Amino acid sequence: NAGVMQNPRHLVRRRGQEARLRCSPMKGHSHVYWYRQLPEEGLKFMVYLQKENIIDESGMPKERFSAEFPKEGPSILRIQQVVRGDSAAYFCASSPPQGAAKNIQYFGAGTRLSVL
């Protein structure tokens, strides 16, 4: 029973490049959340998606950041023209659509982005 899979685990980019972070939810989960964690800080919500729909993107910066969760394949968090301040750990979580386990979010191991 595979958990939430994120890749890559580590990503190094130079300023101005693009970063693509991938997340495959747990089997049977149709809800995906992305969070960002700065060093010594808690996790900050960025975006909540269901298949082919963005439900809540209130935590995502208006520029350079985008997210998708296509009908087939993983969810993608895309950061264009990265800057040093984007360096952080990005975590994906997934949750089941209904039932007693609704709301429970299971986290992946994260992608640690370093911008040089």
Added chain:
Amino acid sequence: GENVEQHPSTLSVQEGDSAVIKCTYSDSASNYFPWYKQELGKGPQLIIDIRSNVGEKKDQRIAVTLNKTAKHFSLHITETQPEDSAVYFCAASMSFGGSQGNLIFGKGTKLSVKP
């Protein structure tokens, strides 16, 4: 919007002692309160959660209490062991109908259990 405060930021206990971490939340509409344990270099792992229709929940050495009136909830770890050393995060969210809210996290408590 919701705001979650967590205390203390660091906690050091002797092996076998109890540890208590406290959180307060601001939005009375929040109805789901999970606790996560994060080890170095890993993702958060759910250890226990509680919903607003329950005042207390226990799972072996771990318990969580919720006071809706005061809007605070606490994590209690008894008989601590060195492997309990990690950063612990509380969180709050609200869900209604078919919608599932995002989690608002506290800033974390770094627990150190000394052998």
